[in-house]
Amino acid sequence: MSDRLVYFNGNFIPEEEARISIFDSALMFGDMLFEMTRTFNHKPFRLGDHLDRLYSSLKYARIDCGLTIDEMEAATTATLEKNLAMLDGIDCQIMHNVTRGALNIYEDAVREGLAPIVTINVFPLIQHLGNAAPKYTEGGHSVVTPQQAVPSRYIDPKAKNRSRIYYKLAELQANQLEDGAQALLTDERGFVAEGTGNNFFMTLNGRVLTPKGHNILRGVSRMNCMELCDKLGIGVEEADIEPYDVREADEAWITSTTFCMLPVTRFNFQPVGDGQVGPIYTKLLNAWSEQVDCDIKAQAEKFEGILKAGAV
Ligand SMILES: Cc1ncc(COP(=O)(O)O)c(C=O)c1O
Numbered sequence: 001m002s003d004r005l006v007y008f009n010g011n012f013i014p015e016e017e018a019r020i021s022i023f024d025s026a027l028m029f030g031d032m033l034f035e036m037t038r039t040f041n042h043k044p045f046r047l048g049d050h051l052d053r054l055y056s057s058l059k060y061a062r063i064d065c066g067l068t069i070d071e072m073e074a075a076t077t078a079t080l081e082k083n084l085a086m087l088d089g090i091d092c093q094i095m096h097n098v099t100r101g102a103l104n105i106y107e108d109a110v111r112e113g114l115a116p117i118v119t120i121n122v123f124p125l126i127q128h129l130g131n132a133a134p135k136y137t138e139g140g141h142s143v144v145t146p147q148q149a150v151p152s153r154y155i156d157p158k159a160k161n162r163s164r165i166y167y168k169l170a171e172l173q174a175n176q177l178e179d180g181a182q183a184l185l186t187d188e189r190g191f192v193a194e195g196t197g198n199n200f201f202m203t204l205n206g207r208v209l210t211p212k213g214h215n216i217l218r219g220v221s222r223m224n225c226m227e228l229c230d231k232l233g234i235g236v237e238e239a240d241i242e243p244y245d246v247r248e249a250d251e252a253w254i255t256s257t258t259f260c261m262l263p264v265t266r267f268n269f270q271p272v273g274d275g276q277v278g279p280i281y282t283k284l285l286n287a288w289s290e291q292v293d294c295d296i297k298a299q300a301e302k303f304e305g306i307l308k309a310g311a312v
Contacts (some may be wrong), residue, residue, distance in 0.1 A: 001015075002015050002086065003014055003086045004017075004083050004121070004122060004123075005082050005083060005251060006018040006079070006120065006121045007075050007076075007078070007079045007115060007118070007119060007120035008117070008119050009115075009117055009118055009119075010070050011110065011206055012078075012079075012082055015121065016117060018121065020099060020117060020119075021102055021106070021109070021112065023102045023103060023104055023106035023109050023116065024099050024100075024101060024102050024103075024243075025099060025100035025101060026097075026099035026100065026117075026162065029163070029164035030117060030161070030162065030164070030165070031061070031100050031162075031163070032098060032101070032160050032207070032301065033054060033057040033058055033063065033096045033098050033159060033161050033162070034058075034095065034096055034098065034101040034160055034162060034163050035050045035053060035054040035095070035096040035099075036050070036093055036094070036095050036096075036257050036258070036259065036294065036296050037058075037076075037096075038093050038125065038258055039049040039080070039091045039093075039094065040091060040256050040292035040293065040294045041091070041293060042084060042087070042091065042092075042291075044077075044080065044094060045257075046077065046220050047073065047076060047094075047154065048073075048188055049074060049207065049220045050096075050116045050220055050257075051069050051072055051076075051096075052069070053160060053218075053220065054072070054141040054160070055069050055072075057159035057160050057161060058098060059179070060158075060159040060160065061100070061159060061170070063094060063098060063100050063116055064116070065098045065116050065117060065118050065271060066116060066118070067118060069263075071261050072096070072118075073121060073224050075118075075120055076096070076120055079120045079121070079122060080092075080094065080122060080148075083122045084245075085120065085200060087102050087124055089158070090122070090124040090125065090126060090303075091263045091294075091299070092122040092123055092124050092125055092126050093122065093123050093125055093128065093257070094120065094121075094138070095119075095120065095122075096118070096119075096120050097117075097118075097119045097120075097121075098116055098117070098118050098119075099116055099117045100112050100116055101113070101115050101117055101202075101261070102237065105131055107167040111117070116302075125247040125303065126303045126306055126307060126312050127141065127196075127303075127307065127312065128258045128259070128269060129258060129259060129300040129303045129304075130257075130300065130303035130304040130305075130306060130307040131301065131304075132186055132259045132262060132300055133297075133300040133301045133304035134202075134296065134304070135259075135262045135263070136262065136263070136277075136285075136296075136297040136301075137277065137297075138182075138265065138298060139262070139263035139264055139265025139268070139272075139277055140181075140262055140263070140265070140266075141178060141180070141181045141182065141264070141265070141269075142152035142181070142182050142183075142195070142200075142246075142252070142254070142264045142267050142268075143174050143177050143178065143181045143182070143183065143184060143267075143268055144168040144184050144185075144186055144192075144227045144243050144268060144271070145169075145173040145174055145177075145184070145185060146173055146188060147166055147169045147170040147173055147183070147185065147186075148166075148185055148186055148188060148193075149166075149185040149193035149194065149216070150166055150215075151187065151188050151189045151215060152214060155260070157194075157215060158159060158191075158213070158216070158217060158218055162276070164184075164196075167185075167196035167197070168184055168196070169174075170192070170196050171183050171196050174291075177276060178269075182195055182220070182254070183196050183218040184197060184200060184267075185219050186216070186243065187215040187298070188245075189240075189242045189243060191211065191241060192211050192242070192243065192245075192246065193211055193215045193216050193244060194216040194217065195214075195254050195256075196212065197256055198219070198221075198254040198255060198256035199216060199217070199218075199219040199221065199222040199254065200241075200252070200254055200264075201209070201222075201225065201252065201253050201254070201255065202241065202245070202246055202249035202250075202251065202252040202253075202272075203220075203252070203278065203280050204245070204248060204249055205250070205252045206235070206250075206280075207234075207235040207236070207237065208226075208229050208234055208235065208237070208280065209227075209236075209237060209238075209239045209241055209242055209245075210222060210226070210236070210238055210239070210241075210242060211239070211240075212238040212239065212240065220257065221255035221256055221257055221258070221260055222255050224260075224288070224291075225255050225261060225284060225288075226256075228284050228287045228288060228291070229284065231283070231287065232283060232287055234269075234280060234283075234284075236265060240249055240276040243267075243268065246267045246268075247267065247268070247270060248271055248274070249267075249273060249280060250263035250273040251263070251265075251270075251272065251273055251280055251281050252265075252267060252272045252277030253281050260288050260296050261281065261284060261285050261288065261296075263277045263278070263281050265277065267291075279301050285297065300308070
């Protein structure tokens with residue numbers, strides 16, 4: 001059991017005691033919002049952007065979490081500080097979870113009352129990144145799944161919400177096609193939308209393309225990757241991408257908070273370009289590592305080593 005502490009509605013409690021009631025709307029409806037930030041050298045990366053997205057998501061869901069964004073930031077910093085000693089020098093993810101709270105009829109059955117529940121926890125990135133480490137050199141295999149993205153007029157994926165059984169189903173389908181394959185969802189028009197926890201990029205003749213922002217979660221890492229393209233003078237644009245186009249791509253990759261960027265070297269059982277990790281990907285990953293003063297790939301490999309040594 002860990003010694004980590006979780007922020008829970010204004011208090012710090014042991015991680016294993018942080019529990020949400022079975023009567024909470026989160027469990028009843030998947031009715032909650034969340035956010036995931038990561039640290040580099042124990043400093044949160046783009047926390048302001050993550051909190052902005054959390055508050056946009058809360059507005060979309062009509063939840064008043066009871067904290068201003070500044071108070072949320074202070075609570076986040078306090079959570080990180082309280083856990084720094086326990087993290088033992090290892091970078092972590094910072095998870096914000098906000099539920100709507102218990103449904104009215106269960107008022108007597110929940111000790112937290114009916115107000116929304118705000119929790120913040122930190123978790124070392126060892127498993128997350130250690131398991132992903134081989135992909136920085138080998139690349140991953142993305143497959144288009146029968147499960148499609150939910151159109152934004154039903155549940156808007158721009159709000160980072162936990163009504164996400166469809167992402168889970170897509171993952172199961174991808175793994176049925178090939179063990180370890182990563183799901184790539186298309187939207188109802190057949191254009192590439194996003195992965196189950198990541199955004200998609202490809203290159204064609206030196207230009208970087210990424211799906212338009214309509215039916216996706218607009219990732220903070222996606223934004224960072226696009227900003228790095230601008231900084232390095234690499235043309236980048238949002239586009240309607242069909243699976244057919246990905247077959248023509250020279251390079252492809254996915255972005256997400258934990259791993260930043262991972263190459264995609266196979267798509268629907270065919271190599272992407274020459275099937276190797278490409279130069280534009282490598283240039284961007286190096287620039288990202290420089291930006292955060294951390295060799296992102298080396299860190300994942302270090303965590304893989306820790307996992308292999310059975311030290312976790
Ligand atoms: C569905 C989905 N798309 C994209 C992303 C990438 O977003 P970010 O770069 O902010 O982590 C995530 C992250 O969890 C996600 O869940």
